[in-house]
Amino acid sequence: MDKKRMALEFAGIKMKTPVMGASGTFGFGLEYADFMDINGIGAIISKGITPKPRPGNAGVRVAETPAGMLNSIGLENPGVEAFKTTILPKIKTIDTPLIVNISAGSAEEYGELAAELDVDGVAALEVNISCPNVREGGIVFGTKPEAAASVTRNVKLHTSKPVIVKLSPNVTDITCMAKAVEDAGADAISLINTITGMAIDIESWQPLLGNITGGLSGPAIKPVALRMVWQTARAVKVPVLGLGGISCWQDAVEFLLAGASTVAVGAYNFVNPRAVEEIAEGIDAYLARKGISQVSELVGQIKV
């Protein structure tokens, strides 16, 4: 891989490649160390961290669907304190930016959480206002522009780190949300989170997921994600991190052309635990073939 061709700066974060592991599918990065060089990837986006530990939702939490999967984990995580004392010291040694994904129950709590994480070893925050699986926090903030803006402002107020706000696709007009968080000071926008969905067992007549509904991810959502990335990238000036159903380098190139400066791989990590690395290699080879000397030159170059 040509280091110069693939390196970039995203919202002030220096990255070796534009390809990251998406929150909730990448653990804290170390889980993939057996499969690839995690020091060579774009960034690690952590599992969602909340102020207090959360056990997550009851019952079945994952279900396969055509070309994808539903999940209703419900933000299970050890809480910010355990994250800082037991997890962060272990991953600090990885030479890859760590973006910590955060969720909280109110705009104030988001701010407090951001302050707690304004520490060494954290490269940036990804503000999750789009989890479809929790009642408090999560999607409540992700579907109302004023609420999203208020969360963004509070986080910005309490951190020195770049703030990436992760948007939900479960809205009528994604650009409204994008502009609201941009105006509130977001340094970057990531999209999309999962699309709310469900599945029913026709023998028992019960929902497949304990939480009844869950978030759909995987290749099934890629066209939706790509459309929303394209719409958003045209509507805002801040850089965009595109994700949703990426499973190969060709998918990633589509997102870059649509206007994403960087991309993340989510559910496909489960299928191919080397995906983040292989997709970066694929993009690099594509750039070489096209005679493009820097990956950023591809961003937003869709011809319409």
Place this chain on the structure above:
Amino acid sequence: MKKLLVDAVVISNEAVIPAVWKMVLWAPEIALCVQPGQFVAIRKSGGITFLRRPFSVADADPEQGTITLIYRLVGQGTAEMAAMHADEHINVEGPLGTGFSIRQGDKALLVGGGVGIAPLIFLARKLDRPVLLIGGKTAEETFWSEFLEPYAEKIYITTDDGSVGRKGFTVQALPDILAENEITGISTCGPMIMMQGVAEIAAKEGIPCEVSMEKRMACSIGVCLGCTFAGKSSGKRYKVCADGPVFPAEEVF
């Protein structure tokens, strides 16, 4: 132990009985290091299913470089597996999870029900002539004893209909077996209700017991948190795929 990702070659794939199949894969790196109770997550490239499928390893032969999976036909994924032929390739991720604690010197009793008997074959091979207690619905399901015979001191069988062995469930036969044998450790794999019954009797008798759990999982490597639960005695959050699938019984029941 390092997790590997390899393209394995199907050596053989055949029905043991119509609903249960046995697949032998050439995967020498995994055969060399996999331990009883660990599992692999497999995926046929170009297949119709999206996620990998986890299967316990029913046997491993480091000399031949093979691992054996015994699987019940339950849905799309296993139907796809059953359609595979020798020389075809399948991607294997493993070894995954934490297996049984091998207790050399123990007189072990292994209790299995249904396809949960599969990992006990591999475990029996590594132990010093354990006693086996296996249960099935009918005589057709007691084929497992053929796989176990080379390694077992004794095999007790129960069937729901009484067509082979003792009539009833494994748990009902357990007290008599414990009376007949000096058992110092129990490992069990099968339906939760069966393992719970085994665990209760083991606790009453003061015999250490470990259970192998099954839960729906997406990633198999401890990142998606689809398969977590709270330990009964410790309250600790466990991931079935990474901390297990084998756990001390007191953490599960």
